[in-house]
Amino acid sequence: MNNLNLAPLPGSARTGILTYLSISAVVFLLMMLVGLTMRLAQAGWIGLPPDFFYQLMTAHGSGMVGISGLAASAVLWYFLRRYVELTVAVLWINLGLFLAGVVCVLGGIFVGGFGGAWTFLFPLPSTSMGVWGIWAAAFFMFGMLLIGTGFLIFYLDVARAILSKYGSIPRALGWPQLFANSDAPMPPATIVAATMVFVVNIMGIVAGAVVLAIMLINLFIPEFAVDALLTKNLIYFFGHVFINATIYQAVIAVYELLPEYTGRPWKVNKVFLAAWSASSLMVMAVYPHHLLMDFAMPTWAMVVGQILSYANGIPLVVVTAYGALTIVHKSGIRWDIASSLLFLSMFGWAAGVIPAIIDATVAVNNVMHNTMWVPGHFHFYLLVGLVAMLFGFMFYLVHKEEQGSSLVDRSAFWTYLVGSVGFAGMFLVSGMNSVPRRWAAHLPEWVTYSEIASVFAVLIVIGATAFALRFILRLPQARTV
Amino acid sequence: MNEIQDSVFILSLVLMAMVLSAFIFVALKSAHKEDYARVQPNAYRLRRILFGVIVVGGIFATIGTTRSLPYDVQHNRNAQQAAINVEGKQWYWGLSQDSVAKDTEVTFNVSSGDVNHGFGIYDSDLRLLAQTQAMPGYTNKLVHTFDRPGNYQLMCLEYCGLVHHGMIANFTVTETVTHSEL
Numbered sequence: 001m002n003n004l005n006l007a008p009l010p011g012s013a014r015t016g017i018l019t020y021l022s023i024s025a026v027v028f029l030l031m032m033l034v035g036l037t038m039r040l041a042q043a044g045w046i047g048l049p050p051d052f053f054y055q056l057m058t059a060h061g062s063g064m065v066g067i068s069g070l071a072a073s074a075v076l077w078y079f080l081r082r083y084v085e086l087t088v089a090v091l092w093i094n095l096g097l098f099l100a101g102v103v104c105v106l107g108g109i110f111v112g113g114f115g116g117a118w119t120f121l122f123p124l125p126s127t128s129m130g131v132w133g134i135w136a137a138a139f140f141m142f143g144m145l146l147i148g149t150g151f152l153i154f155y156l157d158v159a160r161a162i163l164s165k166y167g168s169i170p171r172a173l174g175w176p177q178l179f180a181n182s183d184a185p186m187p188p189a190t191i192v193a194a195t196m197v198f199v200v201n202i203m204g205i206v207a208g209a210v211v212l213a214i215m216l217i218n219l220f221i222p223e224f225a226v227d228a229l230l231t232k233n234l235i236y237f238f239g240h241v242f243i244n245a246t247i248y249q250a251v252i253a254v255y256e257l258l259p260e261y262t263g264r265p266w267k268v269n270k271v272f273l274a275a276w277s278a279s280s281l282m283v284m285a286v287y288p289h290h291l292l293m294d295f296a297m298p299t300w301a302m303v304v305g306q307i308l309s310y311a312n313g314i315p316l317v318v319v320t321a322y323g324a325l326t327i328v329h330k331s332g333i334r335w336d337i338a339s340s341l342l343f344l345s346m347f348g349w350a351a352g353v354i355p356a357i358i359d360a361t362v363a364v365n366n367v368m369h370n371t372m373w374v375p376g377h378f379h380f381y382l383l384v385g386l387v388a389m390l391f392g393f394m395f396y397l398v399h400k401e402e403q404g405s406s407l408v409d410r411s412a413f414w415t416y417l418v419g420s421v422g423f424a425g426m427f428l429v430s431g432m433n434s435v436p437r438r439w440a441a442h443l444p445e446w447v448t449y450s451e452i453a454s455v456f457a458v459l460i461v462i463g464a465t466a467f468a469l470r471f472i473l474r475l476p477q478a479r480t481v
Numbered sequence: 482m483n484e485i486q487d488s489v490f491i492l493s494l495v496l497m498a499m500v501l502s503a504f505i506f507v508a509l510k511s512a513h514k515e516d517y518a519r520v521q522p523n524a525y526r527l528r529r530i531l532f533g534v535i536v537v538g539g540i541f542a543t544i545g546t547t548r549s550l551p552y553d554v555q556h557n558r559n560a561q562q563a564a565i566n567v568e569g570k571q572w573y574w575g576l577s578q579d580s581v582a583k584d585t586e587v588t589f590n591v592s593s594g595d596v597n598h599g600f601g602i603y604d605s606d607l608r609l610l611a612q613t614q615a616m617p618g619y620t621n622k623l624v625h626t627f628d629r630p631g632n633y634q635l636m637c638l639e640y641c642g643l644v645h646h647g648m649i650a651n652f653t654v655t656e657t658v659t660h661s662e663l
Contacts, residue, residue, distance in 0.1 A: 050643055117640050123617065124596045124642060129571050131643045228597065228617045264517045293599065293638075294614045295555040295621040303547055310539040318532050321500075325507045326524040332514030347504040354500070355493040361546050367485050367609045370599050370638040432490040434609035436601070436638055439646035445607055 004082050008480045013081070016091040017074050018478055021394050024071035025468040027063060028387060032464055034060045036457040042442045043450035051131055053440035054115030058140075061118035062105060065239070066147055068382070069246045070098055071390045073154055076197065076249040078393075079190045079256050084161040090154055097150030104143025112136020117438065119239070120144075122231040126219050134219050141219075145212045152205045155198045162195055169195060173280070174273040186268040189255040196280045197249045203284060204241030207234050229296060236290040243378075244283050247349065247386050251320060253393040254342050258324060261339040262331035266323065275315035282312040289360040293369045302362060309360030313353050321350035337409040338399050341392030344417060348384025352377055355428060370438075372449075373431025380424035383460065384417070391467045398474035408466060416463025422456035486608065551611070554588060554622045567591045567635075569598030569615035572644035574635050580653035583630045589623040591615045598648065599638025605631050612638050627654040 009017070034056050041048040048056075077091060108114040114136040116124045125137035166172040166187065172195040176182035187195075211234035218226045259266050288305030291297050324346040333339060356377040359368050368374070430449040435442065442450060566577040567589050575594070581587050591600045591613050598615040602625060610633075613623040627633070637648035 050646070054640075054643065054645075115643070119640070121597045121639070124640075127571070127596050128642055229619060232597070232616070293612055293621075294616065294619075295552050295623070296616075296619040299550060299552045299555075302550070302552065306547065307543055310543065314532070314535055314539075318528060318535065322524075322528055322531065325503060326521065326528075328511050329507045329520055329524065330510050330513050330515035331517070331520075333511045335511075343504070343508065347500065351497040351500040354496045355489075358489055358493055361542070362550055363546050364485060364489050366551055366611055368489065369612060370601075371609060373489075428490065428493065432486045434486065434603065434607060436636060436646075438640040441646050443607070 006082065006481055009078075009081075010088055013077075013088045013091060014478070014480060016088065016095065017078050018397070018475060020070055020074035020091075020095065021390075021397070022472055022475065024067050024074070024390065025394060025471050027067040028071075028390075029461070029464050029468050031060055031063045031067065032457070032461050034063070036454065036461055039450050039454045039457050041440065042447070043454050044442075044447055045451070045454065048440070050440040051113065051115060054117070055109050055113065057438060057440075058115050058117050059106070059109050062144065064382070065118060065243055065246070066098070066102070066105075068250075068386055068390070069151060069242060070095075072246040072250040072386075073151070075253045075390070075393050076158070076194055078397075079252050080158065080161070080194050083188060083191055084165050086161050087157050090157040094150040094154040097146050097153070101143040101146030101148075101150065104139045104146060106143075108136045108138070108140030108143060112139055114140045116140070119235060120215070121235065122215055122218070122226055122228050125215060126222070138216060138219055141212050141216050145209060145216070148205045148209050148212070152202065152209070155201050155205070158194055159198045159202065162191060162198070166191065166195075169199060173277050174268070175277070178270055178273045178277065186273070189266055189268050189272065190252050192268065192273065192276045193248060193252050193255065196276050196283075197245045199280055200241050200248075200283050201245040204238050204245065208238030208242070211235055211238065229294060232291065232294065233287075237284070237287045240287040240290060241283060243382075247381070247389075248279070248283075250386055250389045250393070251349075253389055253396070254320070254324060254346060257338070257342055257393070257396055258327050258333075261342075262327050262333045264327050264331055266327060272319055272323075275319035279312065279315045282308050282315075286312050286360075289365075292360070292362050292365040306360050306362055309357055313357045316353060317350055321346050334401070336395075336399060336401075336403075336405045337413060338392050338395035340405075340413055341388045341395065344413075345385050345389035345392060348388055348420075349381050349386070352381025352385055352424070356381070367434070368431060370436060371431040372427045372435045372437050375437055376424055376427030376429075376431050379427055380421075383420040383424060387420075387464075388416075391464075391471070394467070394471045396479075398471055398478045400477060408470070412463050412466035412470070415459050416467065419456045419459025419461075419463055423453055423460055426450075426453035426456060551613075551623065554624045564588045564590055567600055567615065568594050569600065569637065569641070569648070570594040571596065571642055572637070572648040574600075574648065574650035576635075576650065576652070579651065580655055581627065582657055583627050583654050586624060586626045589613070589625065590620050591623055592620045593617045596641050597639045598641050601636045601638040602652070603634045603636055604629070605633065607634075609638075614639060630654045630656045 038056055040046045041053055113132040162172050172191055174187045177186055211231050214226055217224045255266050286308040288301045289309045292302050358364055426449055435446045563585050565587055568575040593615040600615050601612040602610045604610055611625045613621040633652040635650040635652055637645055
């Protein structure tokens, strides 16, 4: 059942994957420049009118999450097609809807002036005090809906392909082996991860589509009453699941590539299966930790949010990060830019979730929620974790073994590493000092943090520019398998 | 010195440094090649210990941090405290009173007249003391006792539009009860 398809990628699929990744590399860079611009404004080094700052903030948040989702779906597709028959046309349909959605989102933001943040919490899109119009909000939300539709089709195709080979979700997650001592071969790590991803992401995207549709109707028919707390639950369920599923599909690159670099297999065993099944449930149930300061929520939901946040870290730390350490330890691994970034990404993910998990403690959240502590932890595991994972995969595709590790690669790696750890670290320091997040202008007492963070942001941009350029310039030599 | 924020920062730093140490250790040893069959059993043994430590630590942390929650008053209709009504609106705070005597247990009844806001209480050192969300259609009850007299600021902690960063109100805690607090 686990025979690998290592035939060359069909031309259109290869072009599709490389197009996904090229767009991602460029957009990552652009969004990093937007992030740098915001930090420079908070440092007082440049002047930005607040409406434009909040437009940039909206573009940065939705843009980074969207493009991470796109790049991670390329990782998933590239490896999953070795095990199951995926539909190449769906790859292109997703990209088409994504780009159409981006046009609407950008139009809503920069033409219409929408600055309601990626969270678009009800009823802010319709209640801007005249800063933007209904149509700007509608364009933004319709664009998000288009992007979600593309991803939904993509994950439905992933589900179809896996289920047509494995028969059911429990079998693809390895439950017969886990619970019934079946002696059938374990499903490959990529199948287990992809199954988890399509299960949770279909749920998350549908929740997001529901809330977008409700809010779009409300925009034009205000009598169509909407509950603010219900929409907040739906938005955070969608947002939490989508960004986590993005990391969970990008980590497939680590599962597939570290064995290639170390010559050791990433063995799927019962611990691995249990971890991924547990993660599937916890990723969906843990989202109330975003709502710990909504006291009107049931207390039990908050306590469950805290406990599951603690528990959700176990599979990551004990199975995936620890597994990566085990496989690399005394392996004689071949270090190059790709393997270095993949190894770094496991550190970024494992270390970055620590302040996140601590923040999910109600008593801590009471003084940390919506301070810079929050972007501190997610920038840590996204910049040092996810983005490193994605660039690592990009380099794997275009880097040739005989090219070794050049000085430019090594310099870019260390520049990016220092920049991203320092940048996220300054968010954490700011959060410790109670600096609120999402403020266009900072009080004088807080400006120093933004100044230092801006310097680190410049390093990130330099490192990422080198990554993106080297990836794009090497595209002609990209792998065909 | 604010105990929670500083403790959280130090704890995070220590745990992240431990993760970093593990990665540096493995990276430094990675050039040396050893049979995987010899590496794996030791690694799995260590993993069981790590798992046990995390589970036990998590259980203690859960028990220690959930015995007192800020939601108790929200769901206890019989609670009686000094109450201040707070309404967040774009972009100001409407307060039924803007001062209170120190050591008074205050219940802030926090709601919103338009969009989501976040009601954050900052002391004169700009440290966040407590917060709750202000949202349309709901009243969140935040209980806080000010143990020091002085000037406090109420800042918005949920993005609410153009002047979100300017949504700040002053709040005074007096040594003794003043006329306006009666």
